[in-house]
Amino acid sequence: MFSAAAPRRGSGLGFAMPAILLLAAFFVIPVVFLLTRSVTEPQLGLQNYATLVGSSTYAKVFFNTFFVAGVVTLVTVLIAFPVAWALAIMPARWSAVVFAIILLSMWTNLLARTYAWMVLLQQTGLINRMLKAVGLIDQPLQLTNNLVGVTIGMVYIMLPFMILPLMGVIKKIDPAILQAAALCGATRWQALTRVLVPLATPGIASGALMVFVMSLGYFVTPSLLGGTANMMLAELIAQQVQSLVNWGMGGAAAFLLLLVTLGLYAVQLRFLDRKEAA
Amino acid sequence: MLLDFNKLGAWKWALSAICAVMSLFLLLPILFIVALSFGNSRWLIFPPPGWTLKWYEELFADPRWMGAALTSAKIGVIVMVISVALGLLASLALVRGTFKGREVLRAFFLTPMVLPVVIVAVALYAAFLRLGLNGTLLGFVIAHVIVALPFAIITITGALETFDPAIEDAAILCGASPWEARLRVTLPGIRHGLFSAAIFSFLISWDEVVLAIFMASPSLQTLPVKVWTTLRQDLTPVIAAASTLLVALTVLLMIAAAVLRKGKSE
Incomplete structure (x- = not known):
């Protein structure tokens, strides 16, 4: 082996130093500092957390956050599974087109995409006028400034994050297993529900968890499509800090969001990766 | 079946x-x-x-839109350079390093990517209020490098992992110094990874909204901040014009990335 003959080098840790120092100074220390303020401002103690957990205003924010994240995750999984399945087995020239559309949508500026939905969903917007034209509704539906708008906008943004990893998982499944199911007399429906879906479950679960976690902390789409009356957690943090200059409450809300996020990632590492390895 | x-x-x-x-x-x-x-x-x-074409005329005639676009481009380029440079060094340490705890370090480098960006934004906002960096170019650059770096590191470590270190060793055996080998053998060998990392880093900075909202001041704002503040007032078609130009840029960069990938596979 050449490695023995190669000149000695340092351990290489020095190369990582600029990045480590940058992240320590402008990521770790500021985040830790923000979280400490939740127990030191306005005075030492857990009063901020007591307010957060105790008040019905904040309870509504938590409900909105988890409810929207849950619905978005569910809808995303239901759409993404057939699409990912089709993409995994389609002739390459078709899947390339769908793939390009997914990438285009994913890389299009987030505000541009949200703007499109704000225009499409408004009272005089295209969706309402089309529904009216086909006779489904008499009065325009309220689709923005509420959780319906937020959910549609978020599903639009999250779909690529679910489809792409799921497609990878389905591609790795050995077609012979499904042939075996058919040979053993399974109908198509049985093969789907008892073989394909269970084999894809690790991918569905980890994708769903990722979408759920991303939705919990999402800021832009909920504030533009949801309006101030339907606040979610990330907006609450921003509002406490920017408009109310209440760093204690902002820090406490940030800490809860951080805890849930890291907790769910820990679940993912602990259970899902192990399942995939097995 | x-x-x-x-x-x-x-x-x-x-x-x-x-x-x-x-x-x-x-x-x-x-x-x-x-x-x-x-x-x-x-x-x-x-x-x-x-x-x-009047919305485009309105867009180009407004010095605030143009100023914001220029600021975004400036920040994007600086972020791109810093993020690729730091990402390359960090990736060399992660892939070629022999120290203990490399996996922990890799996970540490990726944390800004998994944390909700609003937490990073609020934390940096507090720190920058103290340091007087709010509303400065440096403030924007630091904030964007923090979130662009994980993507640069993922892309560059990916390229380095497929580049055989024996080629670098061979150069050293042929008389190159370790630095010469890195600069003249390894760097050209992973150039596709470096270009992709550069495109990713630029796009992340160019499109970033949440951090920018907190860093912006009335005198210094990026294009997404300008779109954001305008959107909160009304849905003017000028935003559609600005968005269309952003979509055009995205398509161009996607084509560039696709050409790069093709070049790599040849």
């Missing part, structure tokens, strides 16, 4: 239909904005009664 497209029977059409509807769902809103930006209806009526 569920994984053989041609043996799916009727399900083949069902799956294709779902795929087509989903593609339209993703594509139509983007085409819709492009169409609106050329439509002459201030109230965004669709299909527009006529066509015009």
Whole structure:
């Protein structure tokens, strides 16, 4: 082996130093500092957390956050599974087109995409006028400034994050297993529900968890499509800090969001990766 | 037979239909904005009664939009350079290093990517209030490097892992110094990874909204901040024009990235 003959080098840790120092100074220390303020401002103690957990205003924010994240995750999984399945087995020239559309949508500026939905969903917007034209509704539906708008906008943004990893998982499944199911007399429906879906479950679960976690902390789409009356957690943090200059409450809300996020990632590492390895 | 497209029977059409509807769902809103930006209806009526370029004229005539675009470009380029440089060094340490705890360090480098960006934004906002960096170019650059770096590191470590270190060793055996070997052998060998990392880093900074909202001041704002503040007032078609230009840029960069990938596979 050449490695023995190669000149000695340092351990290489020095190369990582600029990045480590940058992240320590402008990521770790500021985040830790923000979280400490939740127990030191306005005075030492857990009063901020007591307010957060105790008040019905904040309870509504938590409900909105988890409810929207849950619905978005569910809808995303239901759409993404057939699409990912089709993409995994389609002739390459078709899947390339769908793939390009997914990438285009994913890389299009987030505000541009949200703007499109704000225009499409408004009272005089295209969706309402089309529904009216086909006779489904008499009065325009309220689709923005509420959780319906937020959910549609978020599903639009999250779909690529679910489809792409799921497609990878389905591609790795050995077609012979499904042939075996058919040979053993399974109908198509049985093969789907008892073989394909269970084999894809690790991918569905980890994708769903990722979408759920991303939705919990999402800021832009909920504030533009949801309006101030339907606040979610990330907006609450921003509002406490920017408009109310209440760093204690902002820090406490940030800490809860951080805890849930890291907790769910820990679940993912602990259970899902192990399942995939097995 | 569920994984053989041609043996799916009727399900083949069902799956294709779902795929087509989903593609339209993703594509139509983007085409819709492009169409609106050329439509002459201030109230965004669709299909527009006529066509015009006046929203683009309004956009280009407004020094605030142009100033914001210039600021975004400036920040994006600086972020790109710093993020690729730091990402390359960090990746060399992660892939070629022999120290203990490399996996922990890798996880540490990726944390800014998994944390909700609003937490990073609020934390940096507090720190920058103390340091007087709010509303400065440096403040924007630092904030954007923090979130762009994980993507640069993922891309560059990926390229380094497929580049055989024996080639670098061979250069050293042939008389190159370790630095010469890194600069003249390894760097050209992973150039596709470096270019992709540069494109990613630029795009992340260029499109970033949440951090920018907190870093911005009335005198210094990026394009997304300008879009954001305008959107909160009204849905003027000028935003459609700005969005269309952003979509055009995205398409160009996607083509660039695709060409790079092709170059790599050859």
